[in-house]
Structures are given as structure tokens and as C-alpha cells.
Amino acid sequence: MARLNVNPTRMELSKLKKKLVSARRGHKLLKDKRDELMRQFMILIREDRELRSEVETAIGVANRYMAVAGSVMQREVLDTALMIPKQEVELEVGEKNVMSVYIPEFKPKFRTSDSSDIYSYGTAFTSIDLDGAVSALSEVFPKMIRLAEVEKACQLMADEIEKTRRRVNALEHIMIPDYEETIKYITMKLSENERSTTTSLMKVKDMVLKQKYDYQ
Amino acid sequence: MFKTAVIGDSASVSGFAALGLSVFCETEPERIAKLISRLAASDFAVIYITEPAAALVSDTINKYRSSRLPSIVLIPAIDGNTGDGMRAVHEAVEKAVGSDILN
Numbered sequence: 192m193a194r195l196n197v198n199p200t201r202m203e204l205s206k207l208k209k210k211l212v213s214a215r216r217g218h219k220l221l222k223d224k225r226d227e228l229m230r231q232f233m234i235l236i237r238e239d240r241e242l243r244s245e246v247e248t249a250i251g252v253a254n255r256y257m258a259v260a261g262s263v264m265q266r267e268v269l270d271t272a273l274m275i276p277k278q279e280v281e282l283e284v285g286e287k288n289v290m291s292v293y294i295p296e297f298k299p300k301f302r303t304s305d306s307s308d309i310y311s312y313g314t315a316f317t318s319i320d321l322d323g324a325v326s327a328l329s330e331v332f333p334k335m336i337r338l339a340e341v342e343k344a345c346q347l348m349a350d351e352i353e354k355t356r357r358r359v360n361a362l363e364h365i366m367i368p369d370y371e372e373t374i375k376y377i378t379m380k381l382s383e384n385e386r387s388t389t390t391s392l393m394k395v396k397d398m399v400l401k402q403k404y405d406y407q
Numbered sequence: 408m409f410k411t412a413v414i415g416d417s418a419s420v421s422g423f424a425a426l427g428l429s430v431f432c433e434t435e436p437e438r439i440a441k442l443i444s445r446l447a448a449s450d451f452a453v454i455y456i457t458e459p460a461a462a463l464v465s466d467t468i469n470k471y472r473s474s475r476l477p478s479i480v481l482i483p484a485i486d487g488n489t490g491d492g493m494r495a496v497h498e499a500v501e502k503a504v505g506s507d508i509l510n
Contacts, residue, residue: 254485257422279427282409282452325425339453343478349503350473
């Protein structure tokens with residue numbers, strides 16, 4: 192570890208001691224923050240993984256219906272059927288603070304409250320598979336919103352954990368050892384100075400005594 | 408009030424129109440990238456994008472990774488699941504923990 196480039200004085204020593212105390216406290220706090228963030232992250236990432244596989248399966252099902260509908264109906268008819276939606280979704284965005292990571296919360300608001308009232312077309316000219324696709328998608332939609340929320344939270348928290356971990360490591364392996372070594376260096380230098388003063392005083396005393404009383 | 412968008416090829420995303428989401432059918436990388444920037448700047452909080460479309464504009468998507476809004480979520484396209492969405496989950500774990508401990 193590198194010693195800091197400072198003058199070996201008492202002033203620097205007391206400054207460094209104070210810095211060391213706050214570095215140790217900061218290290219402890221950041222370590223706690225990292226551990227708690229990690230705990231929350233693990234809970235969220237498990238939910239994320241489960242939600243994602245559920246959503247992917249459901250969209251897969253809807254896509255299969257859609258593919259069949261697309262093959263039995265003309266493309267234009269299909270597009271026209273879905274052109275003017277009955278349902279409308281708006282999101283209310285809130286905010287949650289998890290260990291000073293601000294994660295968004297989405298609350299969907301639907302225009303029509305009745306979940307069966309989503310078919311924007313008459314059933315006479317459309318395939319039944321289209322109904323299947325639309326209902327599968329509308330069923331999974333609340334989960335998709337939650338997935339968006341959780342996935343964003345995971346991304347933001349992963350960034351924050353990485354940053355915090357870097358800070359903890361920098362304090363633990365660089366700053367604190369540097370401070371400790373510099374403090375040791377200054378203490379050594381100061382006590383060395385003290386010893387050298389004492390010896391030179393003894394020498395002077397000897398010389399004075401010798402001059403005055405001719406002591407040996 | 409915020410809105411929700413879906414981006415991808417028309418066959419994959421047209422079903423979402425029935426739910427009242429804003430559907431954008433784009434397959435050109437530059438157009439998708441521009442579209443995402445435009446949606447992010449306006450009041451879109453969640454953008455669902457199909458995996459093949461997302462693969463074309465991964466730089467743009469990574470740009471919005473660390474910002475609070477919008478949340479960009481990968482969904483499978485009509486021709487199957489490529490696993491990119493799940494891979495992103497594992498990448499997040501790797502970033503946070505240092506190694507992928509989910510398996």
C-alpha cells in the first residue's frame with residue numbers, strides 16, 4: 192500500500208486519525224447498504240424470473256392464436272378488426288424508495304372495467320382464434336405491467352449494487368490501509384524525532400557538566 | 408398520465424392494439440431507435456419491444472437501462488422465443504452479484 196504524501200506533523204496525524212474514523216464508519220454503512228440491497232435484489236430477481244417465464248408462455252400462446260387467425264383471415268380484415276380499440280390503458284406512475292434507489296411503480300387504469308368488453312370487432316367476420324389471442328393477451332396484461340416494474344427495479348438496483356460494491360472495496364482495500372500506514376509512518380517519525388531530541392539534550396547536558404565541574 | 412407502447416413487426420404486436428396500447432410496427436433499426444428516443448422523451452412509461460426488434464437496437468435500449476423511465480421490456484415475437492429477455496435477467500444478476508447464481 193502506498194503511503195500518502197503528507198508532512199509528518201502532529202496536525203496531519205490528528206487529521207488523518209479523524210479521516211480514518213469516518214472512513215471506517217462509511218465502510219460499515221456502505222457494507223450494510225450493499226447487503227440489504229442485495230437481499231432485496233434477490234427477492235425481486237426471483238419474482239422477475241418467474242413473471243418473465245409466465246408472461247413469455249402466455250404471449251407465446253397468444254401468438255399461436257394470432258398466427259392461426261392470420262392464416263384463416265385476410266390481413267386487411269384482421270387489421271381492420273383491431274383498428275379501433277374499445278379498451279384504453281393509462282398508467283399512473285408512482286415512486287418507491289428502496290435504499291435510496293428510486294424505483295417506479297405503475298398502476299394501470301383501464302377505460303372499460305368489464306374484462307370481457309375488450310373485443311373491438313363483431314364476431315361474424317373474424318376467426319375465433321382472434322378472440323383467443325385477444326383474451327390471452329388481456330389476461331396476461333396485469334402481469335406484463337408488474338414485469339415492467341420489476342425488471343426496471345432490478346436494472347436500477349443492479350447498477351446501484353455495483354456502485355456500492357466498488358465503494359466498499361475502495362474503502363476496504365485502498366483508503367483505510369493507506370490511512371493506517373500513513374498514521375503509522377507519522378507516529379514513527381514523531382517518536383524518532385523525540386528520541387533524537389532526548390539524546391541530543393543528554394549530550395549537551397554532559398558537555399555542560401564537563402565544562403563546569405570537570406565531570407567525566 | 409403515462410402511456411404504454413408496443414414495438415415490433417405487425418404480426419407480433421397487432422394483438423396488443425385491442426388492449427388499447429399504442430402499437431408501432433417498425434422493422435428498420437434506425438427507425439426503431441428514433442422511435443424509442445421519441446417515445447422516451449414523451450409520456451411513455453413502459454415500452455414493450457419484441458426480441459428480434461430489440462436485437463437490432465441494443466445500444467439504444469442499453470442507454471435507457473439506468474434511467475428511471477421508460478421501462479423497456481422484451482417480449483417474444485410471433486416466430487418464437489429467442490431467450491434474449493431471460494438472458495437480460497441473468498445479466499442483471501451477474502452485474503449485481505458478480506456471477507450468475509440463479510441456475
